[in-house]
Amino acid sequence: MASSSSSGLTFKLHPLVIVNISDHYTRVKSQMHPPIGPYANDNSNGTDGATSLPPPVPRVYGCVIGIQRGRTVEIFNSFELLYDPSTHSLDRSFLEKKQDLYKKVFPNFYILGWYSTGSDAQESDMHIHKALMDINESPVYVLLNPSINHAQKDLPVTIYESELHVIDGIPQLIFVRSNYTIETVEAERISVDHVAHLKPSDGGSAATQLAAHLTGIHSAIKMLNSRIRVLHYYLLAMQKGDILCENSLLRQVSSLLRRLPAIESEKFQDDFLMEYNDTLLITYLAMFTNCSSTMNELVDKFNTAYDRHSRRGGRTAFM
Amino acid sequence: MDIEQKQADLIDHFVKQASALQGSALCPLIAEATSNTSLFAFSEILAIPSVLQLEGTSNSVYLDVLRLFAHGTWSDYKRNAGCLPQLVPEQVLKLKQLTVLTLAETNKVLPYDQLMQELDVTNVRELEDFLINECMYAGIVRGKLDQLRRCFEVQFAAGRDLRPGQLGSMIHTLSNWLATSDNLLMSIQEKIKWADSMSELDKKHRKEVEDRVEEVKKSLSLKKLQTVSRPTLTSEGMRRSTLNLVE
Numbered sequence: 001m002a003s004s005s006s007s008g009l010t011f012k013l014h015p016l017v018i019v020n021i022s023d024h025y026t027r028v029k030s031q032m033h034p035p036i037g038p039y040a041n042d043n044s045n046g047t048d049g050a051t052s053l054p055p056p057v058p059r060v061y062g063c064v065i066g067i068q069r070g071r072t073v074e075i076f077n078s079f080e081l082l083y084d085p086s087t088h089s090l091d092r093s094f095l096e097k098k099q100d101l102y103k104k105v106f107p108n109f110y111i112l113g114w115y116s117t118g119s120d121a122q123e124s125d126m127h128i129h130k131a132l133m134d135i136n137e138s139p140v141y142v143l144l145n146p147s148i149n150h151a152q153k154d155l156p157v158t159i160y161e162s163e164l165h166v167i168d169g170i171p172q173l174i175f176v177r178s179n180y181t182i183e184t185v186e187a188e189r190i191s192v193d194h195v196a197h198l199k200p201s202d203g204g205s206a207a208t209q210l211a212a213h214l215t216g217i218h219s220a221i222k223m224l225n226s227r228i229r230v231l232h233y234y235l236l237a238m239q240k241g242d243i244l245c246e247n248s249l250l251r252q253v254s255s256l257l258r259r260l261p262a263i264e265s266e267k268f269q270d271d272f273l274m275e276y277n278d279t280l281l282i283t284y285l286a287m288f289t290n291c292s293s294t295m296n297e298l299v300d301k302f303n304t305a306y307d308r309h310s311r312r313g314g315r316t317a318f319m
Numbered sequence: 320m321d322i323e324q325k326q327a328d329l330i331d332h333f334v335k336q337a338s339a340l341q342g343s344a345l346c347p348l349i350a351e352a353t354s355n356t357s358l359f360a361f362s363e364i365l366a367i368p369s370v371l372q373l374e375g376t377s378n379s380v381y382l383d384v385l386r387l388f389a390h391g392t393w394s395d396y397k398r399n400a401g402c403l404p405q406l407v408p409e410q411v412l413k414l415k416q417l418t419v420l421t422l423a424e425t426n427k428v429l430p431y432d433q434l435m436q437e438l439d440v441t442n443v444r445e446l447e448d449f450l451i452n453e454c455m456y457a458g459i460v461r462g463k464l465d466q467l468r469r470c471f472e473v474q475f476a477a478g479r480d481l482r483p484g485q486l487g488s489m490i491h492t493l494s495n496w497l498a499t500s501d502n503l504l505m506s507i508q509e510k511i512k513w514a515d516s517m518s519e520l521d522k523k524h525r526k527e528v529e530d531r532v533e534e535v536k537k538s539l540s541l542k543k544l545q546t547v548s549r550p551t552l553t554s555e556g557m558r559r560s561t562l563n564l565v566e
Contacts, residue, residue, distance in 0.1 A: 207518030211511045218507045225500045232493040239486050247362045248323045248330075251478030254485065257492050258424055258476055265427065 011140070011159050011180035012074040015188045017064060017115070018157055020078045021144045024060045025117050029146075032058060057146070059083075061090060061116050061128070064142055065102060065109040073140065074183065075112055077102075088124055089131050090114070113140035119147065121160055121175045129162055130173070138162065141175060155182075322359070322458055322477045329358045337367045345370060346381045353388050354409035359417065359459060361389040362480035380404055389480040392418040394437060412453060419454055423476035431469040443469070 061083045066075040079098055082091035099111060114132055116125065121143055132139040138161065145156035160175040167174070184192070197216065231253060237243045238250075333352050337345060352364060364370060365385055373382040384403055387396060393414050396403065406414065415438050422429055422437060431443055440446045447464060450471060454460045461475040 207514045210514045214507050214511045214514070218504060218511075221500055221504055221507070225497065225504065228493060228497050228500065232490065232497060235486065235490045235493060239490060247360065247366075247480065248327065250481050250486070250489075251360060252323055253478070254424075254481060254489060255476055255478035257489055258427075258478075259474070260492065260496060 008071060009161070009178070010072050011178055012072060012183040013142075013157070013159070013180045014066075014074075014076050014183055014185065015192050017075055017078045017142065018144070018155065021060070021062065021115050021117065021142070021157075022146070024062060024080050025058075025144070025146050028058050028060050059117055061114065063095060063098070063111055064113050064115050064140065065106070066112045067108055068110065068112065073112060075140070075142070076109060077106070078115060078142075081114070088127055090128055092131075111135050111139075113142065115142040115144065117144045117146050119145050121158075125175070126162075126173060129175075133162075140178075325357055325458075326360050329355060330360060330363050333358070334363055334367060337364055337370055341369050342373070342376070343378050345373060346378055349381045349385050350407070350410070353384065353413060354407060356409070356413075356457075359413075359420075359477060360480055361385055365389055365480075388414065388417065390482050392421050392437065393439065394418075397439075415449070416453055416457065416459060417479060419450070420459060420476055420479050423460060423473045424479070427473050429471045429473065431471070434471065 060080065062078050062080040064075050064078045066073065066077065068074070079102065081098070082094050083089075084091055102109060111132070113136065114128060116128075121141065125141065129139060129141055141160040141162075143158045143160065145158075147156075149156070157180075159178045159180045161178050162173045163176050164171050165174050166172075197212070234243070235253065238245055333348070337348055340348060349364075349370075352358060352361070370382065370385070373379055380403055383399075384406075387399075387403065388410075391414075393411075396406070396414060418437055419434070422434065431446060434450075435441065435443075435446055438446070438449065440449060443466075450460075450464065455462075459477040460473060462471055462473040464471055
């Protein structure tokens with residue numbers, strides 16, 4: 001069913017859509033009765049007596065909206081829809097209500113298609129696809145595969161378009177897979193970055209936090225390093241004469257290099273050392289406080305243990 | 320880097336015009352190029368063969384002017400004012416802007432006195448006006464003016480045309496930068512390893528201490544059976560019981 005698309009449209013997907021779909025799916029999955037989880041199967045097996053299969057993983061449905069400019073389709077956002085299993089179609093009035101609401105907030109966005117979860121596109125999806133064709137003449141179908149495959153490096157999201165192919169002499173609409181790129185807005189980039197760098201929530205030891213922080217810096221500097229290496233190689237080649245001298249680039253590089261050295265100035269050293277000393281001082285002070293409180297506890301414990309001894313005998317305290 | 324984009328069209332325009340002209344027709348073109356308010360790059364025009372052919376002819380002064388604008392400063396012009404044609408005010412302004420760029424090449428902090436001397440400006444107010452209006456608003460420099468310390472801190476300066484020897488020094492700077500960042504990467508990795516090993520040591524130490532505490536607790540609970548736990552009223556009895564506990 002899925003071959004490569006030939007319509008020539010370029011698709012740009014925003015991470016917000018992917019997060020929305022996975023959030024929708026996770027919510028529905030965790031709210032089902034009985035809850036589907038790693039432990040639920042044992043219970044159901046035990047109580048029923050007969051082996052019961054885990055309840056089928058729910059499919060969630062929704063609509064994707066965005067902007068289509070020329071040949072570029074950019075999918076910005078998505079919202080959920082009600083699925084009517086009896087008629088195998090999406091609730092139309094709900095869709096229109098939601099569409100009006102979203103139109104008020106985002107006047108530029110149009111309904112570009114719909115989404116669902118599952119491992120592969122199915123025949124029944126074509127009904128829903130055709131139903132949406134009166135809103136958008138060529139809707140897109142975004143499919144998220146919720147099964148986690150650790151070996152898979154790509155995102156489990158596929159975008160399908162519908163095309164009229166002639167199969168067995170009958171022109172039919174089939175799904176064809178399309179390529180897409182991820183496009184991020186600054187806000188999305190920050191949140192995805194934040195989620196990707198989740199520190200262990202039990203706080204971890206100080207060492208793991210420090211190691212995580214340092215690893216971040218390390219990778220950033222590594223990237224800078226590789227870029228500088230490229231520039232260096234380029235300049236060397238220009239000097240040898242392998243590449244034509246491009247003056248505008250050389251000018252830009254020279255202006256860049258003029259910003260170095262950035263850390264040598266006196267003011268920087270002063271501020272840096274001051275902050276360094278402040279941090280050391282505070283750590284020292286905290287250590288002091290810690291030590292004196294531990295000492296205090298020790299003395300208390302000692303006095304409690306040997307208190308009768310000293311009070312009764314009139315001897316001076318041990319300390 | 321947006322300066323380069325702004326200049327790119329102008330450079331193309333002038334290059335096209337210059338390639339089409341020859342000889343003395345180039346002189347007004349050169350004058351026009353050097354007066355243009357947004358053009359700061361002249362090495363492309365210098366590279367055109369018909370321009371280079373001006374060398375040695377009667378119009379070679381114009382070639383010298385172009386070279387002055389590409390690499391020189393206002394002081395260079397004053398020194399050689401005798402052999403160079405008179406500059407119109409726009410060219411004077413441009414040359415002064417280029418002088419600021421050259422000064423920014425060597426130092427990041429430019430004292431007002433040096434700037435005033437190089438640019439032939441007598442008072443600070445004029446200097447600051449020049450820097451703000453002509454240089455910063457044109458986008459060729461970005462920086463902070465420090466009036467108390469009478470200096471101009473340059474954060475960014477656009478590049479001028481390269482002198483022939485500059486490429487070598489740029490490569491040298493780049494290799495230094497590379498070496499420094501490599502060293503930094505290694506020291507960060509060492510720090511990470513250090514942090515991990517220190518936390519290991521700390522955990523081991525903590526475990527040892529706890530084990531010792533457990534041992535002592537066990538041995539204490541054995542000893543407790545021997546002592547009289549209820550304190551007696553007589554002082555003698557108390558002393559006996561406490562003595563036993565201490566033992």
